Amino acid sequence: MRLATREIPVISSKALFDMILAAGASAENGARVKPFRVLEHKADVGFEAFGRTREELFTNAAAALTDLMVDLDSIQAREKIGIRAEGSEASGLLVNWLAEILYLWDAEHWLFRSFEMARLSDQVAEAEASGEKFDPRRHAVKMQVKAITYHQLALEPARGGWRAQVYVDV
Amino acid sequence: MQLSQLEKLDDYRWLIPRSTRAGMLTDALVYSDENLLENILNDLSLEQAMNVAMLPGIVGRSLAMPDVHQGYGFPIGGVAATMPDEGGVVSPGGVGFDINCGVRLLASTLVREEVQPKIRELVNQLFRDIPSGAGRGGSIKLTSKDLDRVMTEGAAWMVEQGYGEPEDLTHSEEGGAMDGADPAAVGDRPRKRGLPQLGTLGSGNHFLEVQYVERVFEPAIAREFGLQEEQIVVLIHSGSRGFGHQVCTDYLKDMDAAMRRYRINVPDRQLACVPVHSREGQAYLGAMRAAANFAWANRQGIAHFTRKAFERIFGQGARMRVVYDVCHNIAKLERHAVAGLDRKILVHRKGATRAFPRSRPEVPEAYKAVGQPVLIPGSMGTASYVLVGAEGALDETFGTTCHGAGRVMSRTAAKKSAFAQNARERLEGRGIIVRSETKDGISEEIPEAYKDVDAVVNVVHNAGLSKRVARLRPLGVIKG
Numbered sequence: 300m301r302l303a304t305r306e307i308p309v310i311s312s313k314a315l316f317d318m319i320l321a322a323g324a325s326a327e328n329g330a331r332v333k334p335f336r337v338l339e340h341k342a343d344v345g346f347e348a349f350g351r352t353r354e355e356l357f358t359n360a361a362a363a364l365t366d367l368m369v370d371l372d373s374i375q376a377r378e379k380i381g382i383r384a385e386g387s388e389a390s391g392l393l394v395n396w397l398a399e400i401l402y403l404w405d406a407e408h409w410l411f412r413s414f415e416m417a418r419l420s421d422q423v424a425e426a427e428a429s430g431e432k433f434d435p436r437r438h439a440v441k442m443q444v445k446a447i448t449y450h451q452l453a454l455e456p457a458r459g460g461w462r463a464q465v466y467v468d469v
Numbered sequence: 470m471q472l473s474q475l476e477k478l479d480d481y482r483w484l485i486p487r488s489t490r491a492g493m494l495t496d497a498l499v500y501s502d503e504n505l506l507e508n509i510l511n512d513l514s515l516e517q518a519m520n521v522a523m524l525p526g527i528v529g530r531s532l533a534m535p536d537v538h539q540g541y542g543f544p545i546g547g548v549a550a551t552m553p554d555e556g557g558v559v560s561p562g563g564v565g566f567d568i569n570c571g572v573r574l575l576a577s578t579l580v581r582e583e584v585q586p587k588i589r590e591l592v593n594q595l596f597r598d599i600p601s602g603a604g605r606g607g608s609i610k611l612t613s614k615d616l617d618r619v620m621t622e623g624a625a626w627m628v629e630q631g632y633g634e635p636e637d638l639t640h641s642e643e644g645g646a647m648d649g650a651d652p653a654a655v656g657d658r659p660r661k662r663g664l665p666q667l668g669t670l671g672s673g674n675h676f677l678e679v680q681y682v683e684r685v686f687e688p689a690i691a692r693e694f695g696l697q698e699e700q701i702v703v704l705i706h707s708g709s710r711g712f713g714h715q716v717c718t719d720y721l722k723d724m725d726a727a728m729r730r731y732r733i734n735v736p737d738r739q740l741a742c743v744p745v746h747s748r749e750g751q752a753y754l755g756a757m758r759a760a761a762n763f764a765w766a767n768r769q770g771i772a773h774f775t776r777k778a779f780e781r782i783f784g785q786g787a788r789m790r791v792v793y794d795v796c797h798n799i800a801k802l803e804r805h806a807v808a809g810l811d812r813k814i815l816v817h818r819k820g821a822t823r824a825f826p827r828s829r830p831e832v833p834e835a836y837k838a839v840g841q842p843v844l845i846p847g848s849m850g851t852a853s854y855v856l857v858g859a860e861g862a863l864d865e866t867f868g869t870t871c872h873g874a875g876r877v878m879s880r881t882a883a884k885k886s887a888f889a890q891n892a893r894e895r896l897e898g899r900g901i902i903v904r905s906e907t908k909d910g911i912s913e914e915i916p917e918a919y920k921d922v923d924a925v926v927n928v929v930h931n932a933g934l935s936k937r938v939a940r941l942r943p944l945g946v947i948k949g
Binding site: 337339340343344387391394395398402405406407439440441442443445446447448449450452466468469 | 539541542565566567601602658661662671672673711714715717718721722725726737738739741879880881882906907949
């Protein structure tokens with residue numbers, strides 16, 4: 300399928316990519332560059348996430364999703380819960396992993412700040428997630444996400460690390 | 470996609486022959502004028518309409534309405550029918566994540582000059598009484614048993630609980646509930662997402678508008694619909710909330726795997742589908758209908774809160790009648806003429822509205838003389854339309870017409886555009902009061918981000934798919 304030019308995200312320049320990779324798991328070292336960025340879609344919205352490893356990629360993709368909904372910096376790591384997702388292959392697993400995080404938000408009002416990946420294969424992702432429940436006094440909802448889609452889904456090695464592209468329905 | 474690949478049939482019809490791409494089982498047809506087409510060619514919508522033409526068992530053409538824009542798998546504004554008895558498939562992507570996203574129109578006994586002086590007060594009241602659902606749950610408390618009844622009884626369960634009147638049900642597509650809903654096909658997750666969200670508006674393009682009838686095009690039909698110029702009406706645009714989104718999510722995951730078993734190949738993963746006559750297909754349809762019924766119950770709840778808010782501001786005399794309620798994200802088994810024969814087919818309407826003329830038995834008693842009302846919400850702050858179903862839709866589009874204005878600008882582009890600056894003030898300058906749960910809720914949905922709804926409606930009117938009855942203008946908007 301040919302991409303309409305307007306919809307093609309500008310692929311990150313080497314400089315930007317290196318900066319993003321260097322920022323890595325930026326949450327703890329306080330780096331200003333986030334390891335993800337928002338992509339445009341006519342009706343909806345997507346994001347591109349990066350990681351030095353696949354574990355880091357899954358973590359950063361989850362952070363990208365969360366940051367679309369609520370400002371990531373407003374979330375505190377107060378409690379930990381286990382998260383598990385399954386898939387038939389790696390990119391489907393990424394969709395299901397993100398769908399799990401969305402479900403925990405919409406059904407139980409969980410917001411996560413960071414993840415400790417305990418296990419990651421092509422079929423299973425298991426992590427300990429640190430975060431808190433939604434508190435309207437401290438968290439402002441930026442956008443409500445309905446679902447994670449397979450639209451132009453990508454999970455691929457890039458520049459010695461990993462890149463993911465995901466579109467969500469809003 | 471280039472203009473040169475399209476064959477112009479007349480001023481409003483453009484054909485993409487099946488020979489355009491290997492794998493297409495049928496032609497695709499776009500309803501558009503030349504101006505709108507320019508925009509349509511700017512995104513992936515026609516590529517997606519061609520992909521839909523590859524669905525196993527498709528009958529007739531893969532159709533794109535003039536408000537078509539790029540979606541996931543199916544374009545938004547896409548229509549496709551399949552023949553279950555000949556291997557036809559059901560595709561959750563042909564319904565969308567927001568199952569039975571739709572529109573309800575309430576007509577009041579008030580006129581513009583009575584409401585305008587109190588519009589700010591009214592909009593604030595509506596905003597307080599109707600939560601968007603973003604971190605703020607609804608006030609309708611459901612038990613898990615209640616939810617089972619919502620899934621099978623839809624709006625009727627709400628009316629039984631006191632959220633409305635029995636006549637509301639007869640003025641709704643499917644009477645406010647589809648037969649064949651199967652609560653057993655709905656997992657725990659949609660239930661958990663849905664429980665606190667009944668009676669909430671949601672965000673994105675969902676809204677509630679207080680409007681007045683600006684112009685009547687067909688006085689005799691408008692009279693049957695109970696509409697006249699200057700009358701105050703309320704348009705509710707919402708769907709099945711997290712319940713429906715999770716049903717779609719769960720079944721997409723299942724179908725992604727099941728498709729391989731049925732040896733179905735589709736060009737886009739988001740088009741995942743299975744035969745209607747398969748275990749998975751039947752389970753999805755049962756769950757989809759449960760979600761559709763949740764959506765009707767949801768709009769019933771919102772209508773109830775709207776009535777209460779009007780009563781608070783204007784007193785007990787402010788009666789509000791349901792004109793109609795339509796769904797524009799759904800798959801339905803219907804009887805249509807296919808190659809001259811009366812056949813049962815599954816019509817997917819993804820961002821498209823049923824528009825049955827008076828000859829169809831599904832048209833409710835109250836509108837038998839004129840045909841089904843069709844409700845077309847414009848973008849925030851612009852016009853909306855009431856149309857009536859026409860015979861042309863039965864001849865060409867399985868009784869279907871457009872569903873709205875259709876986006877031309879992405880959300881991010883809208884937010885960054887110059888139009889987003891002081892969007893609220895500009896609307897207020899035009900006498901339209903807006904309350905939104907989020908700032909982005911306004912800037913992403915600015916009128917400039919959408920096609921001209923007048924142009925979209927002009928196409929379906931002139932193509933004979935439905936007829937203009939009345940145009941509505943907003944005075945107040947609440948958004949998620």
